[in-house]
Amino acid sequence: MSELRQRPTATSKSSNGPDKESRSRQHSSNETDQDHGISLLDIIRVIVTLIIACCGLSYYMTSSESVLWGYRPWYTRWPVVKQWVQGPVTLTPSQLSLYNGTDATLPLYVAVNGTIFDVSANRMIYGPGGSYNFFAGRDATRAFVTGCFKEDLTSDMRGVEIMFMPVEDVENESITSAQKKIRREKELRAAKARVEGAVKRWTEFFSNHKKYFEAGRVVEDGGVVGEPWPLCEGAQKQRPKRSAMLEKS
Numbered sequence: 001m002s003e004l005r006q007r008p009t010a011t012s013k014s015s016n017g018p019d020k021e022s023r024s025r026q027h028s029s030n031e032t033d034q035d036h037g038i039s040l041l042d043i044i045r046v047i048v049t050l051i052i053a054c055c056g057l058s059y060y061m062t063s064s065e066s067v068l069w070g071y072r073p074w075y076t077r078w079p080v081v082k083q084w085v086q087g088p089v090t091l092t093p094s095q096l097s098l099y100n101g102t103d104a105t106l107p108l109y110v111a112v113n114g115t116i117f118d119v120s121a122n123r124m125i126y127g128p129g130g131s132y133n134f135f136a137g138r139d140a141t142r143a144f145v146t147g148c149f150k151e152d153l154t155s156d157m158r159g160v161e162i163m164f165m166p167v168e169d170v171e172n173e174s175i176t177s178a179q180k181k182i183r184r185e186k187e188l189r190a191a192k193a194r195v196e197g198a199v200k201r202w203t204e205f206f207s208n209h210k211k212y213f214e215a216g217r218v219v220e221d222g223g224v225v226g227e228p229w230p231l232c233e234g235a236q237k238q239r240p241k242r243s244a245m246l247e248k249s
């Protein structure tokens, strides 16, 4: 028998009509959502994939050194955490001298302008036999400025600014002594600023270095006394000459 389509009657409508219709409408709209919508899970999947790809690329680009493009927060470095827990060290110059690498059980310390830095991560340079071992176990700020690694291994900075002051090699300059005095004052101020700049640069070099970290402070056991430290030969030779300066201007 052929099937006959029947118009829904009032009874049939009331029994399953609106419910069924709305259910089927809801069903078809759900299907459309599933077909075209982006779920939260999809977004998470994309983000995770991007993070993994980025880490992988970083690992490849940094020659297997880092998955975070070289970023390494201090709390992931064990010696820094240990130092942080123990608190900063305070050492006198004679105590500091023990940290020069001769005792392998102690860390390697370098001090600049009273601040001690742990440079144990670079024993090749600062350890025994290293090219800059003379900086280890002491505050040799003066040598950091002058470059005189034999004579200036001291924190005594008195008179070091002279290295940036011109040598007065012109006898009959046509300016008054008052003008000379004012010029000298100005040059002295500039020279002191250069010394401060050099010290600041080295301090920043050690504090911003990714392998070194600040360990504490040097406490002077008497401070710098006596005759001012003489200017080393190397620094003396680097001094500008007044005659050359006048020629230029």
Ligand code: HEM
Binding pocket: 122, 124, 125, 131, 132, 135, 143, 144, 145, 146, 147, 148
């Ligand atoms: C005021 C002068 C200078 C100071 C204070 C100084 C200081 C230093 C310091 C502290 C380091 C170690 C850096 C680190 O911890 O990674 C270093 C490395 C180095 N410096 Fe100098 N330096 C000076 C001048 C020079 C000059 C003139 C030369 C070249 C002739 C030079 C060549 C080197 C080399 C090759 C290294 C790498 C050392 C190594 O890998 O063994 N430095 N310098």
